[in-house]
Amino acid sequence: MRADAARNLSSVLRTGARLLAEDPSTSMAAIAAAAGVDRTTVHRRFANREALLRAVFQAKLDSAERVLDEARLTEAPVPVALHRYLEGIIPVAREWPVDTRRMMRKDPEASARREAQSARLSTFIQRACDEGYLRADIDAAWARAVLDALVDSIAHQFPAVDPPQAADLVADAFLRGLGVT
Amino acid sequence: MRADAARNLSSVLRTGARLLAEDPSTSMAAIAAAAGVDRTTVHRRFANREALLRAVFQAKLDSAERVLDEARLTEAPVPVALHRYLEGIIPVAREWPVDTRRMMRKDPEASARREAQSARLSTFIQRACDEGYLRADIDAAWARAVLDALVDSIAHQFPAVDPPQAADLVADAFLRGLGVT
């Protein structure tokens, strides 16, 4: 039974993330139905709607944290770390399409975790600036925002592009732009 | 009284757009309170919640359409049209921060209008490709997505950057990228 329970829990989280991304006001009933379980089962596992959302966010944060760790943002050469980060984070964005920025306001703990991860990436961008990989006239915060925007775009609007190619596209657009020379 | 009515209506739409952007499930009561009018007044003006949303979308679509017209996307030289479009659309995105893509599913008429506007911009991007302003290996759909992402990013995450400078930043990131040479 433990196995069934874990599988269903995971299914509810993934299904919930998908539906909530399309429509943040999706009802628990709709999520339960889409996950193929009864509404009461979901309520037994998650005390309230908030708890379900927290679990979804936590799952996304766990995945993202693993990607940040494995990308070795502080040790690896900038181009290598960037590509490794992109190739890892794009599947995470696709699996957990929920927008953590606006949906986590009521969850200070998750918000703090998100901030910490955000800071790691910002530090990496700053290193890219310092080491001369970005143009000197570029604001680090703007570079950071551009990178995030490109990731979200390729992840959600081009789900068919596989992660390696998606990472190439993002890195290319980020560094070289799309114009001629 | 007609003047008061029009002013309040406009105020409700703008306030509603702002609150709905932060939280799409914002209640009519919250919108009315934020706009400084009674809940029933909003209901007298908009039959449904749907009607209110439609009005917000329509306002955004009207503004966007004006920008598309004035940018002269089919006649003006690509760089000129691009800059004019950006400088016009960024304030629109800021004034109506609602995400039209996901919130208009239930409104086929607005959806069609949005599609038409989207097509105009895609045509423009295609022209930029054809006239050699974009690299030959760049997919037009990807270029289009990148441009949208950059606009949203500068509009919502950097509200303090004024439209001309914001347009410069976006055009620069779009065409040249942020990397060195």
Place this chain on the structure above:
DNA sequence: GTCAACTGCAACATCAATGTTGCAGTAGAG
């Protein structure tokens, strides 16, 4: 086989949001 854990189902209470209506007050147009 027995037990424990889990599930679906039905029924229930609660609550917040929606939408309606009547009434009194107010302000601009004529």
Place this chain on the structure above:
DNA sequence: CTCTACTGCAACATTGATGTTGCAGTTGAC
């Protein structure tokens, strides 16, 4: 001034989502 249009306020009905509980059935662990 008077009429019209609008507003706020209070009260009400309705609905959909939330969360709870009891009961019976199922399944895996032991």
